Each structure stands twice: as C-alpha cells, then as structure tokens.
Amino acid sequence: MAQLLGLDIGYGFVKATNGENGYVFPSVVGDASEKQIYYSTIQQTDPLGNLRVRIDDRVFFVGKSAIRHSNLAFRALSTTRSEGTHMRVLSLSAVALFCDRSQNKFEVVTGLPPGRMHLAKYMVDQVKGIHRIGVYQNGTARDAEVDISSVEVVPQPLGTYWSQTLSGSEPAAEHLEGRTGVIDIGYVTTDLAAIEDGEFVPGRSTTIKVGLADAYVDIASRLFREYGLEREPYTLDGAVIKGKVTVSGEEVDITPICNGAFERLATKVLVELMSVWRIQEFDRLYLSGGGGQSLSPYLLPHVPQGKLADDPITANCRGFWAWGKRQRQTEI
Ligand SMILES: Nc1ncnc2c1ncn2[C@@H]1O[C@H](COP(=O)(O)OP(=O)(O)OP(=O)(O)O)[C@@H](O)[C@H]1O
Ligand SMILES: [Mg+2]
Known part of the structure; x- marks a missing residue:
C-alpha cells in the first residue's frame, strides 16, 4: 500500500x-x-x-x-x-x-x-x-x-484546521459549528482561511504578503548596526531560535532585538488582518506557522477568541496527513 x-x-x-x-x-x-x-x-x-x-x-x-x-x-x-x-x-x-x-x-x-x-x-x-x-x-x-x-x-491553512479537529477517525463536533479562522504566519506570507460550519470559504480566505522574513530583515539590519555582523536574513533562523549570535568568539544575547522585531511585525500583521477580516465575527481563531509561534505573545492579547495551534510549525502537514487518512477511511 x-x-x-x-x-x-x-x-x-x-x-x-x-x-x-x-x-x-x-x-x-x-x-x-x-x-x-x-x-x-x-x-x-x-x-x-x-x-x-x-x-x-x-x-x-x-x-x-x-x-x-x-x-x-x-x-x-x-x-x-x-x-x-x-x-x-x-x-x-x-x-x-x-x-x-x-x-x-x-x-x-x-x-x-x-x-x-x-x-x-x-x-x-x-x-x-x-x-x-x-x-x-x-x-x-x-x-x-x-x-x-x-x-x-x-x-495550506486548512491543514491547521484539520490537525486541530480530526483526531482519530471522528471530527471533533464542537469545531464544526460556527465560524473558524486560521491565521497561518509563515516565512514570507500570512495565509488566512475562513471555515464556516466545517466548510472552507474561499471568498473570505486570502494571502497577505507579510511574514517572519520581514522581522529577519529588521533583525539583520540591527545586528549590522549594533555589532557589525553581516548576515543574510535566510541564514538567521538558528540564531533567532536560540536567541544568540557569536561575535568574535563571544556569545551575545539577541532576544531583545528579536522581541522588538516581533512586536513591530505583530502590529503590522494586526493592521493587515483587521483590513481583511472583522475578527469579532469569528467564534475561534487559530494562530499557526512559525510566525504564529513567534508572534503569539504580541497577537493573542488583541484576539480574545484566539489560540495558538498545537505544534504550530508542523500543524499544516500533520493536518494534511490526517485529511488524507480520513478520506482513505471513508472510501473503504
Ligand atoms: N522552534 C522555533 N521557534 C520559533 N520559530 C521557529 C522555530 N522553528 C522555526 N521557526 C521559524 O519559523 C519560520 C518558518 O515558519 P513556517 O515554517 O511556518 O514558514 P513557511 O510555512 O515556510 O512560510 P510560508 O507560510 O510563508 O510559506 C522560520 O523563520 C523559523 O525561523
Ligand atoms: Mg506556511
């Protein structure tokens, strides 16, 4: 098989x-x-x-x-x-x-x-x-x-929805009623998906060109200004996740630089989000993606019905798999 x-x-x-x-x-x-x-x-x-x-x-x-x-x-x-x-x-x-x-x-x-x-x-x-x-x-x-x-x-964001709702072979019924939104903040894009009574609504789903890469450009320019470090933004992942860089053999804590960049990016995401969705119309909102994880401390206080998805970085792929498995089961 x-x-x-x-x-x-x-x-x-x-x-x-x-x-x-x-x-x-x-x-x-x-x-x-x-x-x-x-x-x-x-x-x-x-x-x-x-x-x-x-x-x-x-x-x-x-x-x-x-x-x-x-x-x-x-x-x-x-x-x-x-x-x-x-x-x-x-x-x-x-x-x-x-x-x-x-x-x-x-x-x-x-x-x-x-x-x-x-x-x-x-x-x-x-x-x-x-x-x-x-x-x-x-x-x-x-x-x-x-x-x-x-x-x-x-x-893509439907993966997060399925990873949250398809546990085992039965959908979690409480998730199927009302309006659910997924806010999947990735490296380059933020993907918004609206799901109503279990159905994806294409007209209310869209892609915004804002992502963690914007914060990485911000972090790279501050690292250059403060420490003279020249880093391509795409090589920064490890340093940002660990919160440290090495300058002439010495470890430097960069969490304040990263947190400042994440806070500025969160504001930008919120402004874009509000221009596309009236968030009070949603019963629940899942934050997902690597950006969902990094920005959640700054976003969730503004989104009362919001929740960070379980293991947000892999949520989409786990949900895709769960969806495929469910389809196999219903075909039998
Ligand atoms: N453990 C972690 N903690 C915090 N951030 C992380 C972690 N692992 C990865 N990231 C960050 O998550 C980002 C990638 O997120 P994600 O995988 O959701 O993006 P993507 O799906 O590739 O992008 P897009 O959705 O725009 O196509 C990277 O910038 C990375 O630094
Ligand atoms: Mg993604």
Whole structure:
C-alpha cells in the first residue's frame, strides 16, 4: 500500500510527515553538480543536515547543506513559485526522506496559500508520476524509484484546521459549528482561511504578503548596526531560535532585538488582518506557522477568541496527513 504523506512546502521551511515520522528542513536549494565535498568526519549520519539529491540528472543541495555549501543557494522568495524546478526539488527531496525500499509508492496531500490556488495544477504536474531519484550518503548515490500516484492540493491553512479537529477517525463536533479562522504566519506570507460550519470559504480566505522574513530583515539590519555582523536574513533562523549570535568568539544575547522585531511585525500583521477580516465575527481563531509561534505573545492579547495551534510549525502537514487518512477511511 502507498505511504500517505502530508507535505507542507513553505517559503521558509518544508514540513513533511507520514503519520509516524516527520521532517523539517529549510526551503533552500543549491546547485551541487560541480561541487567536491571533503568530509572532516567519517560518518555523515544526519539525513537533514546533509541532504543532497539527484533529480532529472541534476544534483542539488537541499536544506541546511544548501545554506552551507552553495554560494548560489536561494530561497525562492517570489510568491508566484513558478521559478524553475524549485518546488519540484523541494517536494521530491522531502518524499525521498521517506523512501525505505527500492520501490516506493506514495500518495501526497499538500497545500498552497489560499491566494495561490490557481497554481494547483502546476504543483500536481511537478510532483505526480514516477521519478528516479538519487539520494547521496557519504558521497555515493542510492537510487530510488518513486511512484507518486496521487497529489491532492488544498489551501495550506486548512491543514491547521484539520490537525486541530480530526483526531482519530471522528471530527471533533464542537469545531464544526460556527465560524473558524486560521491565521497561518509563515516565512514570507500570512495565509488566512475562513471555515464556516466545517466548510472552507474561499471568498473570505486570502494571502497577505507579510511574514517572519520581514522581522529577519529588521533583525539583520540591527545586528549590522549594533555589532557589525553581516548576515543574510535566510541564514538567521538558528540564531533567532536560540536567541544568540557569536561575535568574535563571544556569545551575545539577541532576544531583545528579536522581541522588538516581533512586536513591530505583530502590529503590522494586526493592521493587515483587521483590513481583511472583522475578527469579532469569528467564534475561534487559530494562530499557526512559525510566525504564529513567534508572534503569539504580541497577537493573542488583541484576539480574545484566539489560540495558538498545537505544534504550530508542523500543524499544516500533520493536518494534511490526517485529511488524507480520513478520506482513505471513508472510501473503504
Ligand atoms: N522552534 C522555533 N521557534 C520559533 N520559530 C521557529 C522555530 N522553528 C522555526 N521557526 C521559524 O519559523 C519560520 C518558518 O515558519 P513556517 O515554517 O511556518 O514558514 P513557511 O510555512 O515556510 O512560510 P510560508 O507560510 O510563508 O510559506 C522560520 O523563520 C523559523 O525561523
Ligand atoms: Mg506556511
């Protein structure tokens, strides 16, 4: 039987789960075809730290290894997502992490921002079908044939809604009545989804171009001004999550800089949110995404019916998986 995968390809991070295991890696791709890598240790055991894959006869660094090795690593910040093979490389790399036999069959549930659902067919075309993928470990490629027999594309924030409501095989009835909103604050975009009596309402759902990347630009410019540190915003994740950077070998606490940036961004998100939704019309609002986690202390005091989703970074992909599983059960 095909493995069911929930796959959330964000502008900042790829999140994937098969219901048992899950992976998160940065949505960064770099060209690896010309590179010789010299390992300083014998074993390279961290699959996420050393992800290198061959797709369509090209070799790519993906995730952390792309940030480390590629001068030309990029996070595709263009929100049209039509650039080259980026989405295909990220999706197939995530699927490759779940390959355990030489023949691998998968069914994928994935998402797009509500404002980008017109790209659904493009996404299906990029991912569906049979692919020969090489996954590198310690310098040698292990070949796998990957058969992705179905790809369902849904509005991304619905993943959070399903992860909150579909526990086990029955929906939690109390969540199906009234109006629910999901505010999914990601790296580049904030996705808003409205659900009424269990049904997604496209007309009230949209994508706003505000995300944690705005705070990262703010943090990077303050780090430069205060400490002379030059950092590309896309390399800042680890430092922001730990709240520290190293300056000439000394650790510096950057939480005040990060908190200031998050507070300013939260104000911006609230202004945008109020211009799109009358939030008092919602019975419950779930905050989700990495930005939901970071901004919740500043947003929740303004949103009385608001709640931070459980494990907000992986909520969408876990919900996609739960939705796929539920559909399988109802088909039987
Ligand atoms: N443990 C953590 N604590 C706080 N923030 C985190 C943590 N892990 C990741 N993040 C931050 O979350 C952000 C990514 O959030 P998320 O994965 O929701 O974005 P995305 O889905 O990739 O973006 P988009 O929705 O715009 O496509 C990153 O900027 C990262 O720094
Ligand atoms: Mg997201």
